[in-house]
Amino acid sequence: MKRISGFVAALAVAATLTTACGTTEKAEDRAAAQGGPVTVTDSRGTKVELKAPARRVVALEWGEAEMLVTLGVQPVGVADVKGFGTWVTAVKLDPAVKDVGTRGEPSVDAIVALRPDLVVMEVERDSPLVAQLEKFVPVIVAKGADATRDLDRMREDLTMIATAVGRTAEAKTALAGFDTALAAGRERIAKANAAGKQFAMADGWKEGSSISIRMFGQGSFVSQLAIQLGLRNAWTGKVDERWGLGNTDVEGLSAIRDTDLRFFYNASDGDDVFATGLAGNAIWDSMAFVKSKQVHRNPDGIWTFGGPASARQFVNQLVKVYTA
Template structure:
């Protein structure tokens, strides 16, 4: 990635908490384009309540956040530009970007000049990255602002964001298919877990980073998107600590994990860039070694590249991994 893991995750955690990251054995296929693509003017009301007017469904689109880039590509509209394409390739495998997709800067500070130089029909970004950047971009190109996250209903928010983007690019039929496949995967996964007698068992999901000798841990609480996936499968999130209202994320350290005392807790974590603080950073830590899920070998590193803030296809990757563990 463009920065070290510690710097990236620390900055991400701060930004998320103040303003509020594998493959499956059978990856979902990208929906085929509609036989009759819509044409003519399109008006889409975005998360700001603003009517974004387009002369025709957008075909050349720039995405400034990975979740929105994934959604576009899964709808069959490969973005012309994406913020931090190298990072996307590391953390998102649900839909790969074409080699010709242009990097338009970092997610935190995309380059307005690089975006405008591509002459896109539309720029898609989320509320958390907006600010004055929207005003700058709208001097040159229409901007669609998604909600990006909502800890009150992140699954509903994901559906809404996908449908909004689909309307702007004329791919509503493709969005319907993506969501139907997603719902089918959830229903099938829930049944498999129930049939295995694992309904109601607990999970915890986290990522982390190390600075010096200090390991910081970011917990995915009740309102986080991946947590809501687990709950929809009939499982229970064991982390009940404080979380922010936008992302459903909480901050703790290894001592804070001692609240995860349940004998049925499985602990899932991400380390897609190879810096595994849970195995390497805590290997000699007595508190870590005393935790039930460590002693019982219920510690699960997610396959590299399952994005925790993605769309339906990343969501299905998470579902696959949870079902693999609980329905085994």
């Protein structure tokens, strides 16, 4: 993912000076940050060329919207602005950010009306939305999830977006801060003799009289964060290949048998099915982690599919619980 400048000779000299100074910043990165042309290769393998770093950006998923704000770029439009404010608290959107529809069905008209110079999104490769938008505006597609290497994927998505908006230095700073927090958290958990302890992570919802539970398996983003801290994921049930998520019910949770396990869950929208929907449920009440009061509702607004800012929030939550 390189940036392109018309001043090839100047870049060559700058690159030499950069090497001599011992910095890793690329000369073409500096040139693009100053307003030169930019080329990025997105998750589709598509090269997207911009005349200059994007300034008016629309984000159609919250993870990418969070990354933009982390980089110092307030998007002009975001899908489901209200939902973002509920589920993502690591960064704040400017009140001027426009809502462009739902994440599942964003409005092409609303997006185009904002006159963006870039749309950032996640999408399946066969989605017609990309082709619809590319008639009006350049689009880069982030991968968004990869259950085989999700932390590396997050880094790559952030770096790609940073390249497109001319903020690679900010991306390096954000990732360095994330790495520092992860290392410090791992050290604190080790000192608390909590390394190797097991955890489970879930969210849930109620449909009629049935409680559905979504487990965060080994490859999920938050699970990978916990594993990097030295913890072990107790959930070994089937999960999907992209997100590392698996569906179950309260009976399925009985497969988690560890007696020294902490169970984490989300309820940012206020629908706390674990506290209310399962109240008095004999199967739930019989579980070791429930009996030992090791069930932890995460603070509202920690987005479990976010960038380095949300990742640091979740790391801080785990460290707080395991070192208390």
